[in-house]
Amino acid sequence: MRYYETLRYRVQPAEFAEVVLAFLAEEGFDGFLEEEQGYTLASRSLHSEKMTSIGDIINTLPGKLEWTSERIPEENWNLAWEQSFPMVDIGDSIRIRAPFHPKGSSREEFELEPDMAFGTGHHPTTYLMAEALRHRSAGKTCLDFGTGTGILAMVMLRFGAIHATAIDTDERAVQSAKRHIHSEKLGKERSQILCTSALPNTAFDLIAANIHLNVLVEKLPEMYARLKPEGQILLSGILEHQEKSLMNAAEKSGFISTFKQSKKGWVCLALEKLNKTP
Numbered sequence: 578m579r580y581y582e583t584l585r586y587r588v589q590p591a592e593f594a595e596v597v598l599a600f601l602a603e604e605g606f607d608g609f610l611e612e613e614q615g616y617t618l619a620s621r622s623l624h625s626e627k628m629t630s631i632g633d634i635i636n637t638l639p640g641k642l643e644w645t646s647e648r649i650p651e652e653n654w655n656l657a658w659e660q661s662f663p664m665v666d667i668g669d670s671i672r673i674r675a676p677f678h679p680k681g682s683s684r685e686e687f688e689l690e691p692d693m694a695f696g697t698g699h700h701p702t703t704y705l706m707a708e709a710l711r712h713r714s715a716g717k718t719c720l721d722f723g724t725g726t727g728i729l730a731m732v733m734l735r736f737g738a739i740h741a742t743a744i745d746t747d748e749r750a751v752q753s754a755k756r757h758i759h760s761e762k763l764g765k766e767r768s769q770i771l772c773t774s775a776l777p778n779t780a781f782d783l784i785a786a787n788i789h790l791n792v793l794v795e796k797l798p799e800m801y802a803r804l805k806p807e808g809q810i811l812l813s814g815i816l817e818h819q820e821k822s823l824m825n826a827a828e829k830s831g832f833i834s835t836f837k838q839s840k841k842g843w844v845c846l847a848l849e850k851l852n853k854t855p
Contacts, residue, residue: 719782720741744772
């Protein structure tokens with residue numbers, strides 16, 4: 578039987594919170610939800626007996642953590658996740674909600690089934706990316722690299738993308754993304770969802786990648802090759818102290834930064850080709 582592991586924690590002093598989150602993400606935790614009184618709920622799939630135990634992870638982290646953990650069988654996961662899934666408002670025009678939340682608002686509403694795939698909008702990076710994509714997707718051919726639940730591809734389509742390709746290496750995430758993206762108007766006709774780590778061999782106007790720093794750095798040359806001369810890539814999944822490392826790699830790949838926005842220690846960057854000649 579497959580299990581998920583939840584971790585509910587609070588970091589003292591608070592300035593270590595983002596560093597702790599980055600460490601946990603490297604150990605397979607995602608779906609970070611901020612709760613009351615400074616607590617955060619995170620989770621990971623226990624896909625291997627060789628995974629580092631929570632106790633051993635905690636012992637390597639900076640600061641002092643108050644924490645509890647629980648293992649939950651897969652069939653009970655959605656019920657547990659549902660109980661911790663509030664609605665999310667992004668900017669002044671986007672709302673992300675689950676099917677059990679009330680419908681009806683002046684915002685564009687996106688409905689997501691609570692599950693383990695990363696990208697519910699609760700994390701600052703998803704928030705930043707969705708807000709940035711709202712202003713950049715119209716009339717574009719787009720790629721959502723590391724799609725998770727498919728929320729960023731949904732935002733692309735809702736705000737005018739001609740076509741959105743969504744890729745992820747996790748088959749469970751791909752199935753989640755298909756379900757969500759196909760719920761959009763003409764979603765099946767205007768999208769392609771693939772289980773792969775390789776970027777499709779086509780040219781895009783806009784590439785969005787909300788993933789870990791090491792993956793971003795590795796894939797920058799490939800993204801450069803797949804981006805049209807006047808195109809743009811949006812990157813997040815990086816902490817403020819990681820920005821310099823990313824930009825060093827980006828400049829070596831031929832990119833310049835044209836936009837930056839931060840939220841709770843996380844950064845969203847827009848990059849364009851330095852040499853735009855085809």
